[in-house]
Amino acid sequence: MSKARLVITAVAIEGRTVTEVAQTYQVSRSWIYELLSRYRTEGDAAFEPRSRRPHTSPTAIDQHTIELITGIRKQLTQSGLDAGPDTITWHLRHHHDITVSASTIARTLNRQSLVQPEPKKRPKSSYIRFEAEQPNETWQSDFTHYRLTDGTDTEILTWLDDHSRYALHVSAHPRITGRIVLDTFTQTAGQHAYPASVLTDNGLVYTTRFSGGRGGRNGLETELQRLNILQKNSRPNHPTTCGKVERFQQTMKNWLTAQPNQPVTITELQTLIDAFTAAYNHTRLHRSLERRATPATAYQARPTAGPTADRSIDTHHRVLSDTVDKDGKVSLRLAGRMHHIGIGREHTRTQVLKLVDGLHVRVINAATGELLRDLTMDTTRDYQPLGRPRGPKPRKPRRPDPSSGSGLSGIS
Template sequence: MSKARVAVLKVVTNELTVTDAAERYGFSRRHLHPGNATSTELRELIIELRLKLTSAGLDAGPVTIAWHLAQAGHTPPPSTSTIRRILHAADLVVPEPRKRPRSSYHRFEAAQPNECWQSDFTHWRLADGTDVEILNWLDDHSRYLLACTVHTPVTGDIVVTQFLETCNTHGIPASTLTDNGRVYTARFGGGKNAFEYTLAALGVTQKNGAANHPQTQGKVERLHQTQKRWLAGQPVATTPADLQAQLDRFRTIYNEQRPHRALDRATPAQAYAARPKATPPADQDQPAGHYRLRYDHVDTWGKVSFRRAGKMHHLGVGYAHRGTRILAIADDTNVTVINLATGEILSHHDIDPTKHYWRNTQRTPGRWPGVPT
């Protein structure tokens, strides 16, 4: 048996390390390692993936490329070091400035889906220069992009509407985390806004980041960067509807076709579905219903009109509150009416499709319309 074959067998059977075998039998380490077995076809595919992902504004690092190769049936995929060498050889790697070490960050992650939703909005320009705003809702645990919608501009009422629509689709979160923008909180003005009243009515804990400290909402801030890189790789939208269509495509890609390093290379959609969803503490045993809201004023008779299933009903809020601007939040079984100026819950009403008048269940029944005395 040749000396070279003996050396190889010693390494294969783990009797010697490559270094020891090379030294004992007088060979270079390179002769005991298999040659570069990456085919030309695979090299071209790696380069093609890099260019395709980069042009689309998506992550295109070695780990992401390896994930896409595995999804395409190349199992096992080349190692990330092999992919990195191929990208370097093709001059497709641009050196980046030295980054702050990850160990220096204090990282927080919710333990369950719906334990915490982060929200923020960012700006984008249409083809004619019109400034629009993109409102995002992101699950903290899974990075799942729950919703992203275009508005001109984002208002407090829009935040409440989109929050409830997102709750209708994904359930009610246990808490929210936002900055201190006026659409999210009025605490610096000594009061509350519609979003805060809505959270309180649903039992959702509200959390706000420290002033001038956007790192608290780091996940949604990084989402904005990824979102804008992707949009920059698309044809410039000419209308809000065009931009919304692009964002709908982005949301699918972000949730289902983009593995995340922090999620052990799972996609946000996989991580969001992997565990039971958290709920508000007061709602642990109650399934989430379908929520809708209505802004209105109490009329001169102390009532608020409310249409449901094509029928008009009247909510007896109280004569003392006539003229008050209110927010009515309805689920499948009841309606809660909130004073928008003070946050006071003015009335609760049980939904009864057979009656036109729904009394305030917070008050003892008396001589009210439709109520027996």
């Protein structure tokens, strides 16, 4: 039973005075008189709790603004672009000269059932955010899949500046290989200078550190070590480390999917990618930059960083087992490229150990420990010769046949 019912019953039915009831239930006399008045007018409805909502809301947004919010949300969503409260706030301020807080827009979108609840989604406050202080201090890279209208699978590779979110390079390929990663990195560096560091996941096109020691460094790892560029890789199963480039790819794929004319060929896909990248870099003010600048503006606003790490002592040691083949050689992969080392046909089918220290290689007999070859690899050549003279061995002069009588006839 509610306190209101007890108070009214004590006064109206038991006949107790208002003062006595007020002291008993620790309420004000004015509230009791208000209850009695409501009871005489409304009957039992007076016992129901009243809404505490104010009669007027002077700060509430008008219907026109609500329609603008929902319209912008629909337009951005159909275009495959971000349509969150912060983005809508920016559009209202810059295109309609209306200032509405992001929290008000969020409540409006919820009331209009335009937001899908995600109760299990991890809150943003739980993430540890980091950002490079200068352009070219860190480049992030990743690739994502995209299917053409004929069902052909393609892969899109991205190089993104961590500080400004500037998309340095975005290109589509049938399949991303280590050679493509190295070539696009070199091409991008030729346009924007070399970065101080590179951050990627642990895909084999970026690093071979989880390949069990087979193959050695790939092409990108070798080039970064040569240029004194620090290489950083995310922890396994921890994609948020490369979150900036992955977020870029998500935005790009949403935009591509929303286009009315879907690409049939890689050339058409690249044309759409170029259009999106140009708008992303030069037109759209980025949320992470507090909507104050485009990625291109932020990239050019500060001096760029460059390689500073001393990786001259960053050697790569490996111990590999092999068997000398029928041609007297063994194989060794360096910088993603296969090389062959001459040992000699007399050692065919011999079990050997290859002791690799950067470019210095020693090949020893696995059974006896005999050193068979000690060399420094020439990475410009596929085959590392033994140094023996090439060509056929010189033929020995034939001995004259006494029975033939040639050459000695007439000599007594």
